[in-house]
Amino acid sequence: MELGPRPDQPDDERPVFRESFLTIAVSPGSWPALVLNADFRPLSYYPLSIWSWQDTIKAVFLERVNIVALYDHAVHSPSLEMKLPSVVSLKNYVRPLRQPAFTRFNVFLRDRFSCQYCGSREDLTFDHVVPRSKGGETTWDNVVAACSSCNLKKGGQSPDESGMYPHQYPFQPTVGALHRNGRLFPPNYLHESWLDYLYWDTELEP
């Protein structure tokens, strides 16, 4: 199952994101399981943490997960009938990173996959708000998502020189902020048994 770009992809500035990346294709017929941490929160919101039923069954037999909810659908072997899990939780808590990694994926996620100059979601690249030629660094505080045409237009100019100011000035996001943004891009398929676990913590936030 392809879950979109990996966070470990090299940090270059080629346009990679297109609209199609924003919807994670999940086929209901593949009986995917939502994977929760031991605290019953999803491991990840975007891409949503889901496993194929085969990986899920494997994890059940290896006793790495607890089954939280089941599909009605069962798989059979000569000696066994087993309903497929629709939600599982890890037995061992995975501690989330305190600070999100500075990756191209997370920068786009912070900026909601939209150009910070014109709002386009096509042909996203990175822009250094203070250009590298003027000492701008490749950091959370200086890099924004920008479409390739805005990037080209701004070129090596500062915001004042180009008259182009990002809608949102770049900043180091929290893990929670990235999760919130990730929820804006749900996959095309959400089983009803997943819903209790996807949004329950929203009310706890101010």
Ligand SMILES: [Zn+2]
């Ligand atoms: Zn743009």
